Amino acid sequence: MASFAYSAINAQGMETSGEITAPDLAGAREQLRLKGLLADSLREISGADGEGAGLKLGNNKVKAKSLQVFSRQFATMIEAGLNVVGSLVILEQQTDDPALAGVVRQLRSDVEGGLLLSEAMVKHPRVFSRLYVAMVEAGEAAGILDIVLDRVAFQIEKQEGIRRRIKSAMVYPTMVMIFATLVLIGMLLFLVPIFQGIFKTLNGQLPTLTQYVVMASNTLKSAPYLLLLIPLGVWGFFRWKRTEAGRKQWDRIKLRAPLKIGEAVRKVTMARFSRTLSTLVAAGVDIIKALEITGQTAGNWVVEEALAGVRQKVHEGVPIAQPLIENPVFPPMVSQMVKIGEETGELEKMLTKIADFYEEEVDAAVSSLTSIIEPLMMIGVGIMVGIILIAMYLPMFKMLHLVSQS
Numbered sequence: 001m002a003s004f005a006y007s008a009i010n011a012q013g014m015e016t017s018g019e020i021t022a023p024d025l026a027g028a029r030e031q032l033r034l035k036g037l038l039a040d041s042l043r044e045i046s047g048a049d050g051e052g053a054g055l056k057l058g059n060n061k062v063k064a065k066s067l068q069v070f071s072r073q074f075a076t077m078i079e080a081g082l083n084v085v086g087s088l089v090i091l092e093q094q095t096d097d098p099a100l101a102g103v104v105r106q107l108r109s110d111v112e113g114g115l116l117l118s119e120a121m122v123k124h125p126r127v128f129s130r131l132y133v134a135m136v137e138a139g140e141a142a143g144i145l146d147i148v149l150d151r152v153a154f155q156i157e158k159q160e161g162i163r164r165r166i167k168s169a170m171v172y173p174t175m176v177m178i179f180a181t182l183v184l185i186g187m188l189l190f191l192v193p194i195f196q197g198i199f200k201t202l203n204g205q206l207p208t209l210t211q212y213v214v215m216a217s218n219t220l221k222s223a224p225y226l227l228l229l230i231p232l233g234v235w236g237f238f239r240w241k242r243t244e245a246g247r248k249q250w251d252r253i254k255l256r257a258p259l260k261i262g263e264a265v266r267k268v269t270m271a272r273f274s275r276t277l278s279t280l281v282a283a284g285v286d287i288i289k290a291l292e293i294t295g296q297t298a299g300n301w302v303v304e305e306a307l308a309g310v311r312q313k314v315h316e317g318v319p320i321a322q323p324l325i326e327n328p329v330f331p332p333m334v335s336q337m338v339k340i341g342e343e344t345g346e347l348e349k350m351l352t353k354i355a356d357f358y359e360e361e362v363d364a365a366v367s368s369l370t371s372i373i374e375p376l377m378m379i380g381v382g383i384m385v386g387i388i389l390i391a392m393y394l395p396m397f398k399m400l401h402l403v404s405q406s
Contacts, residue, residue: 004028004044008037015040018089019109031113062127064163066097068156070104075149084117084145103127116140131155131276131297134290138283148283155279158355162268162362169366173373180381185220185227187388192217195392206395213391251301255329259372264365269300270334271358273307278351288315302329320347333357 006028007017016037020028025042032039070091077087088108095101103124110120118137121128128136132152139148196214199206206214220226240246254265276297280290288311295307306329313323321339324330334354341350 004042006032006037006039006043007041008032008039010037018112019105020112035112062100062103063097064156064160066095066100067127068153068160070095070100071149071153071156075146075153078149079146085111100127117145129297130293131280134280134285134293135283138280138285142284144283151279151282155275158275158359159272162271162359165363165366166268169370172370173377176374176377176381180377180384181230183381184384184388187385188213188217188220192388192392193221195395199395207391209387210391210394213388248301255300255302259376260365260369264362264369265300266331267358267361267365269298269303270331271355271362273298273303274334274351274355274358278348278355281348281351287320291320306330 004020004025005017006020007015009015020031025044028042029039032042073091073094074087077090078084082090085108088104088111092101092104092108095104106123107117107120110123111117116137118133118140121133121136135148135152136145139145142148192213196217199210199214241250255262255269257265273294277290277294280293281287285293291307291311291314295304295311298304298307306327309327310320310323314320319339319342321335321342324335324338325332337350337354338347341347344350
């Protein structure tokens with residue numbers, strides 16, 4: 001398929017321009033004719049300007065906030081009676097995100113070329129998730145695209161709200177750790193050598209703790225490249241976490257982490273699972289497909305595996321609640337409320353209630369976690385600095401004796 005830039009005249013005699021996708025020039029003219037347009041000029045866009053550029057734009061990072069605003073505005077325009085192409089034209093012009101504007105331009109071109117909106121979105125997997133595409137597909141099939149887009153915007157808003165709360169809670173501990181590391185390195189490189197010179201002139205035997213600190217200082221001074229081990233270690237950890245085996249192991253560790261960290265992770269995962277499944281069920285997505293998409297977007301491999309088992313059981317005719325009850329990953333409240341929702345025919349409503357509950361619990365868990373981590377971080381910083389200071393001042397008790405002998 002090639003892309004063509006066109007300038008054409010519509011039935012009212014107005015001139016319009018845009019892009020269209022077709023196998024060849026004749027096909028592009030035929031598509032314009034079917035749209036009631038008479039081609040005035042038609043030229044093929046080169047690979048650098050057309051398909052290649054579209055792929056490049058599709059791989060750019062689009063902010064979640066921009067995608068949320070795009071979805072909300074899209075829903076408003078569809079509800080007001082605008083068609084998909086007309087809405088995309090307006091959205092392309094008014095978006096402030098250049099990456100999203102490029103993606104919208106490609107969407108408009110593909111839809112004008114005869115693709116469904118969901119089919120066009122599939123070409124941009126880094127912008128539109130599986131959940132997003134499935135929701136749009138269901139909305140197109142049921143004729144409720146505006147409602148579905150509004151739900152997607154709400155889903156993005158909720159997920160971003162949780163992510164922001166977690167990030168804000170981690171800012172302080174992260175800054176404390178960075179500060180403590182820099183202080184430790186500074187003391188080993190600059191403070192300890194001063195004391196070391198004093199001790200050498202006095203020819204005294206240093207305490208064991210002081211000897212260890214001096215040894216660490218000498219090692220760091222003679223081989224400063226060892227400091228690279230810190231960023232390399234961080235880089236290696238994230239690289240390991242991106243592997244399949246690393247992701248599985250890390251997701252298990254997160255759920256079992258002490259100091260209420262595992263509990264907070266579980267609540268975040270349950271909130272995401274409930275909100276996603278509720279959104280898909282409300283959009284009319286088949287329950288098997290809804291469970292599959294929910295598992296893929298759960299954000300934790302353990303929950304993803306559990307939902308794969310749930311999907312298999314449901315495919316065999318078992319109610320959703322039964323495998324949830326049997327799997328310890330899901331809290332009893334989740335499985336029981338899902339069971340009530342199935343029995344009363346209000347599964348979507350119950351899942352929404354679960355999501356609302358756990359989103360509130362996430363706030364409480366993050367606050368509790370912060371109140372625990374902050375004093376622990378301060379204690380850790382105090383211990384690191386205190387060890388060095390104590391090691392440096394221990395010989396002071398001997399210094400008067402050494403000075404009197406010298």
